[in-house]
Amino acid sequence: xSTSDLTHHREWMRLALAEAExxxxxxxxxxxxxxxxxxxxxxxxxxxxxxxxxxxxxxxELLALRTAxxxxxxxxxxxxxxxxxxxxxxxxxxxxLAARVPRVVFGAWDEKAxxxxxxxxxxxxxxxxxxxxxxxxxxxxASARLLLEFFDDPLRRPPAR
Numbered sequence: 753x754s755t756s757d758l759t760h761h762r763e764w765m766r767l768a769l770a771e772a773e774x775x776x777x778x779x780x781x782x783x784x785x786x787x788x789x790x791x792x793x794x795x796x797x798x799x800x801x802x803x804x805x806x807x808x809x810x811x812x813e814l815l816a817l818r819t820a821x822x823x824x825x826x827x828x829x830x831x832x833x834x835x836x837x838x839x840x841x842x843x844x845x846x847x848x849l850a851a852r853v854p855r856v857v858f859g860a861w862d863e864k865a866x867x868x869x870x871x872x873x874x875x876x877x878x879x880x881x882x883x884x885x886x887x888x889x890x891x892x893x894a895s896a897r898l899l900l901e902f903f904d905d906p907l908r909r910p911p912a913r
Contacts, residue, residue, distance in 0.1 A: 761887055768836060780800040780802055781902060786835045787835075795820050796815075796818075814847050817853070834856075836856070836861040841862065842865070855886075858886070
């Protein structure tokens with residue numbers, strides 16, 4: 753990866769982090785995602801909204817992919833990069849593959865549910881028809897810090913059920 757790529761990835765991750773920072777206001781886990789087109793223009797910026805809208809699939813990545821598809825008028829996001837503050841889960845990895853996203857940049861690793869290299873590696877599984885270039889650990893400390901602060905504060909996190 754070139755220095756220019758790393759600079760762009762960090763800039764984009766800061767935008768995803770800004771999205772994530774808004775999620776605790778609705779008691780959602782602070783994960784943010786953006787989709788960037790081939791020219792580096794942000795075409796979607798979303799955050800987790802599972803608590804806000806009561807939808808188990810309302811992960812930041814899925815919402816960002818939906819918004820990007822609406823913006824481009826095409827479900828195939830073949831010229832886009834998804835930037836997300838937390839390693840995508842299996843559900844989100846499946847959506848990334850279905851949308852034909854060629855690149856994913858993520859911040860913190862998710863050792864419990866990650867599907868981009870930690871627990872699973874769905875995005876680069878050679879048995880599938882599409883593989884994704886993965887850039888892991890971009891602004892990982894800032895991403896992890898948001899999550900740790902959220903889960904350490906009982907007033908911010910959703911009530912246990």
